[in-house]
Amino acid sequence: MKKKKIAAAAVSAVLLAAVSLAMSSVSRSLDDQNMAERWKGGELDYAQVSVFYPQRVHPYTERDTESLRNTIKEKIKEGAFRPENEGAEIWIDAWCSAASVSGVSRYNEDNGKTETVGSDYSVTGVGGRFFEFHPMKLINGNYIYESELDNHRAVLDKQAAWDMFSSFDITGMNFILNGVKFEVAGVVDPGDNRNIKKAYPAAPMIYIHYSALEETMLDDSLLCYEAVIPDPVTNYARNIILENFGVNTMTETENDEDPEKKLDVVIVQNTDRYSVSKLWKGLREFSSIAVSDRSIAYPYWENAARMTSVTMEILFLLALVSALLLFVICVSEICRLYANRKWHLKDFLEDMMYKYTYKKRTSDYITSSADTGEKSRYDQ
Known part of the structure; x- marks a missing residue:
C-alpha cells in the first residue's frame, strides 16, 4: 500500500510539473496577446486592452478612436507618467476594420492588359501601430506604417501573394483594388500556431491603410481598437477605457453587475488573461462559454486567444486535480506516520x-x- 501511495504521489508530481510547463508555453504562444511585455522597458507596469465593436446601423468609425485616444492622453497626463527614456513614447495603440472584395486586378506585362486575379479577398484596414501588436513573420518586404506619406501601400498574406502573382518575391509590384492602385510593401505569414490557423480567415488577406478605405469605397466600421497603457495598479488601464464609454468604476461595489455587460462593446484586458484568477473565473463560467449577447464579429487573433483560453482552462483543471491528489496523499501519509509513532505528545x-x-x-x-x-x- 505504501509503494502505491509513493507511486501515485510521484505520478501526481510529474503531471503537475508537466502541466505547469505546458501552461507557461501556451500562455506565451500568441504574440498578439503579449504586446505589453514587449513594450515595457522599465519598472512601470503596462497592460494591453482591446475594444471590440458591434455591427450596428450607425457603426463606430475612426472618429470614435479620436475620442478614446484623447481620454487616454488626459488620464496619462493626470497620472504624470513619464517614459523611461527621454523622447520615448509612453503608450501605443492601433485599430482596424474588416471588409471583403470579390476580386482584384493586376497589370499583365506580357500582354499589356489588366486582368482580374483571384476570387474573394478579405481586406483589413489598419491604423496606428497595427503590426507592432500583430508582428506576423515577414516573408518579403516590410510592413506598412501610419507615418507613411503614401497610403497606397499594402501588405499581403502569403495566400494573397500567391493568388495574385504566384510568387512571394513581389515587393514593389502593383495591384488594383476597387479601382485604386496599390503597391505591395511586403508579404507576411500569420504563423504556425494551431489556433491561429483555425481562426485565420479562409479568404486571402490584404492589409491596407485605414485612411485608404474611403477611397476604395470599402466599409470603414471599426472592428477593434487596441492600446498598451501604463497600469501601475490592477485594472487602471482597463478602467480608463471603461470610463471613456461612460462607466464610472469609482462608484461600483462588489455586488454590482460587471460594468462591461452594460455596454454594446466588449472590452478585454489581454495582459494576464491567462492568470490563475482569470482561469478560475473561466472554469466557473465554463458552461456559458458559447453564449453571446452581442453582435460582434471578433478578429481572428481574438478568436485564437479565446480558443487558447479553453485550452488553458483545461490544463488549469488538470493542474488543480494533480495538486489536490498530491496534497491528499501527503496529508494521509503524515496522518499514518503520526498514528504509528513511537512517541506520544503526552509522555x-x-x-x-x-x-x-x-x-x-x-x-x-x-x-x-x-x-x-x-x-x-x-x-x-
Whole structure:
C-alpha cells in the first residue's frame, strides 16, 4: 500500500510539473496577446486592452478612436507618467476594420492588359501601430506604417501573394483594388500556431491603410481598437477605457453587475488573461462559454486567444486535480506516520515537566540551605 501511495504521489508530481510547463508555453504562444511585455522597458507596469465593436446601423468609425485616444492622453497626463527614456513614447495603440472584395486586378506585362486575379479577398484596414501588436513573420518586404506619406501601400498574406502573382518575391509590384492602385510593401505569414490557423480567415488577406478605405469605397466600421497603457495598479488601464464609454468604476461595489455587460462593446484586458484568477473565473463560467449577447464579429487573433483560453482552462483543471491528489496523499501519509509513532505528545510533555520541576525543586532546596547556614543532606 505504501509503494502505491509513493507511486501515485510521484505520478501526481510529474503531471503537475508537466502541466505547469505546458501552461507557461501556451500562455506565451500568441504574440498578439503579449504586446505589453514587449513594450515595457522599465519598472512601470503596462497592460494591453482591446475594444471590440458591434455591427450596428450607425457603426463606430475612426472618429470614435479620436475620442478614446484623447481620454487616454488626459488620464496619462493626470497620472504624470513619464517614459523611461527621454523622447520615448509612453503608450501605443492601433485599430482596424474588416471588409471583403470579390476580386482584384493586376497589370499583365506580357500582354499589356489588366486582368482580374483571384476570387474573394478579405481586406483589413489598419491604423496606428497595427503590426507592432500583430508582428506576423515577414516573408518579403516590410510592413506598412501610419507615418507613411503614401497610403497606397499594402501588405499581403502569403495566400494573397500567391493568388495574385504566384510568387512571394513581389515587393514593389502593383495591384488594383476597387479601382485604386496599390503597391505591395511586403508579404507576411500569420504563423504556425494551431489556433491561429483555425481562426485565420479562409479568404486571402490584404492589409491596407485605414485612411485608404474611403477611397476604395470599402466599409470603414471599426472592428477593434487596441492600446498598451501604463497600469501601475490592477485594472487602471482597463478602467480608463471603461470610463471613456461612460462607466464610472469609482462608484461600483462588489455586488454590482460587471460594468462591461452594460455596454454594446466588449472590452478585454489581454495582459494576464491567462492568470490563475482569470482561469478560475473561466472554469466557473465554463458552461456559458458559447453564449453571446452581442453582435460582434471578433478578429481572428481574438478568436485564437479565446480558443487558447479553453485550452488553458483545461490544463488549469488538470493542474488543480494533480495538486489536490498530491496534497491528499501527503496529508494521509503524515496522518499514518503520526498514528504509528513511537512517541506520544503526552509522555513528552510529562517528561519535560518532570525534568523542569525536579531541577527547580533541587535548586531551591540547595539555595535555601545555603542562606540559613544549615547543611543539606547532600553536604553531610
